[in-house]
Amino acid sequence: AAAREHAPGLHGVAGERVFTELGRTLAADRALDGMALLEQTGAGAAVLPELGALRGIEQTVYHHKDAYDHTLEVLEHTIALQRDPAAVLEDDALGARVAAVLAEPLADDLTRGDALRWGALLHDIAKPITQTDFGEGRIGFPHHDREGARMSREILTRLRASERLRAHVAALALHHLRLGFLVHERPLSRRQVHRYLVLTEPVPVDVTLLSITDRLATRGRKHEEAIARHLEVGLPMLADALDRHEQGPPAPLIRGDELAAALELTPGPRLGELLAGIAEAQYAEEATTPEQAVDVARRMLLGEAESA
Secondary structure (H helix, E strand, O other), X not given: OHHHHHHHHHXXXXXXXXXXXXXXXXHOOOHHHXXXXXXXXXXXXXHOHHHHOOOXXXXXXXXXXXXXXXXXXXXXXXXXXHHOHHHHHOOHHHHHHHXXXXXXXXXXXXXXXXXXXXXXXXXXOOHHHHOEEEEOOEEEOOOHHHHHHHHHHHHHXXXXXXXXXXXHHHHHHHHOOHHHHHHOXXXXXXXXXXXXXXXXXXXXXXXXXXHHHXXXXXXXXXXXXXXXXXXXXXXXXXXXXXXXXXXXXXXXXXXXXXXXXXXXXXXXXXXXXXXXXXXXXXXXXXXXOHHHHHHHHHHHHHHHHHHO
């Protein structure tokens, strides 16, 4: 009763203090009970009103819950994943590698696994402001990934979290749909895999895990088939993301100044684009030597000239 009476006063509490308590709640074994208690006492509405705004936001036929309960279910699957990755992924070797990454310190005394819980909590936070009725019973949330990244950053800034955590969680929101889009393009080429890994830097492992827990918590129409397709793409992508996390990107086949000299180019954005194209070809094992790297760049330039 006292907690409910004084909950409005939390507006006057320092953001750092609120962030610490919220972080402890999210990192707890019984985090879902903690979130329910925050809701029951009114503390949640005082310190994280954006979360409560998800309540009652109906979703597509592929969801079985509103945006609020879906978010909590994603958090539930994320907690299970952090607790025992091998059981969720049904792969002991992959699970051990994921466990090692999630145990890494990230920022604000949080591990990557703790930060993933923040990502689960905030990944759909923009759905109330992006909900669009397209008619004939069709509902969508255009750009909720981009708006969610903005709102995640704003929320964590209000809570005085570090810039590293703000950027990390914002990146999770921004990229959490990318893997789902690729499901419709399977089987993926090595070039497509490379583009995903580069576009989702520095969170390819983390956001792939979030995409998987998000999919596991989406059990509307044809969910078994959809989950199977998602894992068909997601688990190999996760292995590739882990390779990149553990080993780093491969050493470039050629330096920028060397490429510029070989093609008589001046330094600039175009040179960077050519180097990116070479890196993609290298990942796909279409170029393995400096000479082949130059040939890749030359073909890119020739293709542009022909299209012009």
